[in-house]
Amino acid sequence: xxxxxxxxxxxxxxxxxxxxxxxxxxxxxxxxxxxxxxxxxxxxxxxxxxxxxxxxxxxxxxxxxxxxxxxxxxxxxxxxxxxxxxxxxxxxxxxxxxxxxxxxxxxxxxxxxxxxxxxxxxxxxxxxxxxxxxxxxxxxxxxxxxxxxxxxxxxxxxxxxxxxxxxxxxxxxxxxxxxxxxxxxxxxxxxxxxxxxxxxxxxxxxxxxxxxxxxxxxxxxxxxxxxxxxxxxxxxxxxxx
Ligand SMILES: C[S@@+](CC[C@H](N)C(=O)[O-])C[C@H]1O[C@@H](n2cnc3c(N)ncnc32)[C@H](O)[C@@H]1O
Numbered sequence: 693x694x695x696x697x698x699x700x701x702x703x704x705x706x707x708x709x710x711x712x713x714x715x716x717x718x719x720x721x722x723x724x725x726x727x728x729x730x731x732x733x734x735x736x737x738x739x740x741x742x743x744x745x746x747x748x749x750x751x752x753x754x755x756x757x758x759x760x761x762x763x764x765x766x767x768x769x770x771x772x773x774x775x776x777x778x779x780x781x782x783x784x785x786x787x788x789x790x791x792x793x794x795x796x797x798x799x800x801x802x803x804x805x806x807x808x809x810x811x812x813x814x815x816x817x818x819x820x821x822x823x824x825x826x827x828x829x830x831x832x833x834x835x836x837x838x839x840x841x842x843x844x845x846x847x848x849x850x851x852x853x854x855x856x857x858x859x860x861x862x863x864x865x866x867x868x869x870x871x872x873x874x875x876x877x878x879x880x881x882x883x884x885x886x887x888x889x890x891x892x893x894x895x896x897x898x899x900x901x902x903x904x905x906x907x908x909x910x911x912x913x914x915x916x917x918x919x920x921x922x923x924x925x926x927x928x929x930x931x932x933x
Contacts, residue, residue: 694885696893698826700775700802706886707751708778710878715752715782717877717884721870729922730755730819733846735764736915736926743814746838747772748803748831749821753783753796755848759817760795767815772798773806774821803831811840819848823894829907836908841931845909846924849900850891853919862921866891897923 695702707714718726739745739759747756750772759767774780780798787796801807803818803825816835825831835845852866853859867888874884895903900923901912909927917924 694882694889696886696889698824698890700826703824704776706880706883707774707776710880710883711752711776711778711782713878714779715754717874718754720877721873721884725918725921726754727758729848729917729924730758731762731764732915732917733817733819733848733924734758734762736924737765737767737815737817737844737846739765739767739815741766741768743767743769744812745770746806746808746813746816746835748774748806748816748818748835749824750774750783750798751776751779751821753786753798755817755819756783756796757786757790757792760792761790768795770796771808771813772796773801773803773808774798775800775802804834806834806838808838810837812838813843814840815844815846817846817848820850822847823849823890828895829903832904832907832909836929839929841929843929845904845927845929847900847904847927848922848924849894850887851894851897851916851920851923852891853921855919858919862919897925901925 745767747770750756753772756770756772759770822828853862871885897914901914904912904927910930912927915924
């Protein structure tokens with residue numbers, strides 16, 4: 693049985709040890725759909741070129757880069773925060789290579805104690821990170837704290853399709869095939885078994901939307917992407933909260 697402990701040191705060490713293979717596996721295991729899911733999240737935030745944006749759990753910075761390069765509208769600056777040093781190092785290398793160091797910055801830190809001031813951001817985003825956080829309500833309260841009143845939040849996280857035929861086929865892929873391919877390529881014993889196990893423990897879309905409304909956000913919209921393999925949650929910080 694794979695451990696689903698979300699103890700921060702364990703999670704950071706796991707991502708650090710798969711960091712070098714992380715992007716390749718993301719694109720391979722999602723057949724390139726991960727890029728589209730991030731692009732959709734950025735499109736929902738409808739940037740106008742003026743926004744300062746938090747990318748929490750930035751990892752290798754794919755969402756941060758998308759936010760400052762998207763054809764649908766770009767943020768002015770992104771600060772990517774993560775606690776895994778090796779993921780951040782590769783994110784920084786990517787940003788340097790793309791010539792974006794003046795627009796994407798990095799800070800090492802934990803989602804439950806974001807080391808940035810109150811009301812600093814126009815928008816916040818987190819892609820495939822929140823399910824790893826030991827206390828997701830605390831992280832959501834932190835997103836609300838660092839956002840300006842009326843600031844918008846976009847969360848991407850895995851879910852499970854609900855359409856009967858698709859559900860069975862996807863479960864087989866996600867729980868049987870993906871862990872094997874992930875183990876083979878990442879050489880990590882259980883990171884890609886932890887992935888489906890952690891998604892199973894994550895709240896349902898309805899329950900997660902409820903967590904957002906109980907922790908400082910309103911106007912929560914839940915969008916199912918690719919049959920519900922991924923959900924996008926968009927919400928607005930309650931003014932005056
Ligand atoms: C699956 S990766 C997602 C990376 C990136 N957002 C993407 O879309 O590819 C999850 C990232 O969240 C980070 N993470 C998980 N829990 C965290 C926490 N409590 N605080 C900071 N970073 C965290 C991990 O270190 C890892 O880099």
